[in-house]
Structures are given as structure tokens and as C-alpha cells.
């Protein structure tokens with residue numbers, strides 16, 4: 528952990544954290560790397576991974592493990608769920624409440640310690656693009 532108190536490492540971590548703020552696209556580590564690289568040209572992908580891991584451990588960012596492909600990162604650390612579009616790969620924030628289901632689980636003897644729900648399917652944009660244009664409204 529010594530390395531993280533080094534000023535350069537802190538600067539890199541701050542840049543990574545800053546790059547994520549307000550980014551609702553839920554970028555991958557590689558996308559974050561490309562963004563931060565514009566500001567810190569010497570940063571490596573490995574450094575980005577290391578710092579992301581640390582930010583996740585500190586609860587400053589959220590890691591979203593997905594069924595296929597690399598993990599996505601979220602600056603929102605509040606309790607919310609995700610929808611991943613199979614076609615375009617966009618990740619959307621969902622306001623799905625798990626409260627009732629969780630209470631039912633607890634009632635039947637389960638203790639939930641972590642939760643992460645990712646729903647997969649077709650997003651509105653892709654659904655519209657995929658549908659046969661029968662309407663003249665479009």
C-alpha cells in the first residue's frame with residue numbers, strides 16, 4: 528500500500544476518479560484509461576486497473592460485473608440496479624426496488640450481504656431500430 532501514498536499515484540487515482548464523475552455510460556477500465564490518458568499520457572492500463580480496484584474497495588466507485596465482457600464502473604455508489612443492452616452494450620441505471628424480495632429472503636432464513644442485479648435485453652433505442660418500420664411516425 529506504500530505506493531498509493533506516493534504523490535504521483537494519488538494524482539493518477541484522482542484523475543481516474545474525476546474521469547468517472549458524471550459519466551452515466553458505465554465505462555470499462557479500458558474506456559476510463561483512454562479518457563485519463565489524454566490528461567496523463569504516461570499512465571498505463573495496469574495502473575488504471577489497480578486504482579479502480581482501490582476506489583472500489585474504498586466504496587468511492589462501484590464495479591458492475593457483467594455476464595460477458597469486462598466489468599463496468601459506476602460513479603454512483605447508491606443502491607441501484609442495471610440493465611445491459613445485448614445489442615449496443617449500453618448500461619442503464621434502473622430504479623427497481625428489491626426491498627420486498629429481500630424481506631422475503633430474510634424471512635426464509637437467508638442473509639443477503641451483497642446485491643447486484645443486472646438485467647439483460649434490448650434497450651428502447653435498439654428495440655426501435657430493430658422493429659420493422661410499419662409506422663410512418665418515425
Ligand SMILES: [Zn+2]
Nearest residue numbers: 612615650653
Ligand atoms: Zn441498445
Ligand SMILES: [Zn+2]
Nearest residue numbers: 601603619620
Ligand atoms: Zn449505475
